[in-house]
Amino acid sequence: MADNVLWIITDDQMRSTLRTMDRTWRRLVRKGVHLRRGYCAMPLCGPARASILTSRYPHNHGCDTNMTHPPFVAQGHDRDTVATRIRAAGYDTGYFGKYMNGLAQQPTYVGPGWDRWVALLDGMIDDPRVNVDGTVRQVPSQRAFDRFAAKRLRRFIRRHQDTGPWFAVFAPTAPHGPATPSPEHAHDFDGVAWDPPASNEADMSDKPSWLRDLPPQDRDRMRRVYEGKLEELQDVDDQVAGVLDVLRRTGQLRRTWIFFVSDNGYLLGEHRLFHKSQPYEESAGIPFAVRGPGVEPRTVDALVSQVDLMPTALDIAGLDPDAGRDLDGRSMLEPLRSGDWSGWRRRLLVENTNLDWSMLRTGSSAYIEHHDTAEWELYDLERDPHQLTSLRDADVTEFARTTGQLFSAQGRALRALEQ
Template sequence: MNFKNLLISIVLFFNITQAFSEKKLNVLFIITDDLTTTAVSAYENKASFTPNIDKLASEGVLYTSAYCQFPVCGPSRASLMFGYYPHATGTFGYTSGRENVGEHKSWSQFFMENGYKSMRVSKIFHMGVPKDITMGSNGSDDSLSWHERYNVKGLEYLSPGEGELVQNNPDGTKPVKDGNVMTIVKSEGGDQAQPDGKAAEKAIQLIKANKNKPFFLAVGFVRPHVPFVAPKEYFQPYPWQRMAFPVAYNDDWADMPKRAINYVNSVKAKMNPTQEKKAIAAYYASVAYMDAQVGKVLNALKEEGLEDNTIVIFTSDHGFHLAEHRFWMKVSLKEESVRVPLIIKVPGKEPAVCNSFVELIDLYPTIAELAGLKPSEHLQGKSLVETINNPQTEVRDYIFTVTQGGNSFLLRNRDWAFMSYNEDGSLGYELYDMRKDPYQINNLAQKPEYKEVLNHFKELLSLKLEAVRKNDL
């Protein structure tokens, strides 16, 4: 063999060796249930302390203006997992959405068909909480999206411990008997006695068992979804007597359309100020418990030497009201209900804060591109890769969210938040100046001087719906 051929052989050898040594980036997707940004200390509320989420935020890109597409579990999760707006697929209920998308590949299914081991722990597509958790069932999960899937089972509101019902229990005499309301349980038995502790444990096992192959691991934590059940020690830093009500706690419903008054509110739920403070404290305790489980999973990733080869995403399916406007839970189009925490950590990328408007449907195309994959060009989300390379990048001018069966709509930009109840506004409008009125107290929709702004958003809504409904499923 002459020198030239020898040199060619050496180059080919090193190229082949490098190709085999290059590993695909793993994906660890962590999603919580009903987590508002106002309970994450990496965001604006320092009354709630989330050290593990905060640490992840300090290592990745934290998005300050991320929004869900539907502030209810089922349709939000179907939307983000399939990469389409609810009006594109007609998925507005408690299903996976598979019945409406046919052979279209979900986010995890797309990775599965591109050489990844796809695994689910607990709630990713819709599951009823607490019903499907107490049963340990699959809920409305999509079986085509996973190689392996694992459910967790727990007693939830039936857990041994100190319990109290603070919703629809004005005199405090009703026993704890229903979990899909604001029931509080300071549980016995520690972290592993509750579903999220079990989910973290299973996630850690899967990380260890699959560390030598590319994986897409989705881990769902059900807290802080009601019931507010957490080991009793997580309640200690949050005595209810020290809880403060949010800004503009006083009644501000007078200028809201009837349709805008949330389905759970302090009046309808017959909650007194003490019960309201107890609910806030229990929510924070539930968040603290969930945060500890997130920390365990992230620590396992580091211990197994996978931290530098894994994309980590942390988010929630939607937000949660904690007495803002005297509202509770989700469903509403107000900021606390539709805005979500979002952190994306990519190996080799600098930590940053990004203020661009982004949506949860953007996750599918973003993570695919980061992994070097090309998903369907028909996905309705936008890639956020440029925001990771340059956090000053603006991806969207506004966000689009719907609720109440897809019949109520939100358009939100830097200056305004516009809500239309029914497509034609026949059940009313809301318009808020987000520069001057970030807490959305003064509805300007009926004021003549804002007619031009209102008409602009009416037209924009019509155009957006027309574009969204033109899908290529």
């Protein structure tokens, strides 16, 4: 029987917080491949989710604001996704969680290719609506929705104990603010410290002009947001453990690939910034881990992206990822199995087509180009992991050329530029 595939996609989770999820760390990360240099395609929820589902960078799918669902459907992107392709290979499919901002404009919409559909309509936090297979329902709160979605995912898994392979997505709303952890975890991190080296960076002269006069963030507020995120992630940890329990009890764990990522990271005062969308490690970097059949536990520094999820899932299903349309991402399946990443990409693009910047990651370098102001930044992340000092005297001609090429490429041509 073919292997199952499960994607777990959290919301606004920084890389650094993965280690605080004890059971996820022990049972998923440490039993699989921990990819320490995972990145989003664009550090904003909706565009990132569009990239995950299609393996297209934002400059190729054209959905660059958080009101993503309407343009995604209008351009027909929903008719060629990981779901439509993997279902054609005989997989049963299920989506459980947050989908895309703007879904409430089509409250009874069910994405093509999904057999089971439990998706949050982006309503008010105190009055969230849920689309269950095309029928609108109500749940008491957004966090209650995460439990609601996880329960239906577990049911989906149990029902497939003796049937063909399945592909599912679990996308909790946590740790997106405002923080509303369960009573069980509401005080787990009371008073936790938060003072990263780049917090309210003192010397901003190396940053682009619009950043230099930003006021400092309120450190106590940043600490409280951090505390809330950690506590909400304990609820996600419970939900992940519950899913792993069901997989084990039903005999499916050994034939299920599990991918754990976030839609984007988050800035909590680093470089005086709060939120996401910006080209710094805290925002563009995401947790990234994979557990699967025959995968030896290891930590890997390969440059991986959300756009790699779809081709990897299709490869697991025995499909040619480029059949019909070239994908921007590449399959991780062979290096995940062999442990040999020597033939993997050497360059990786991250972008924000709304704020008009691109970032090139290669080796230890992070080159950031701000197209609208013709400004740039260059960091050596080995020597300066917190991006405190841009190398202003460097020759960036080659970085700029490669970034421009990637920013206008797609499919096989884009992947060729990464080598």
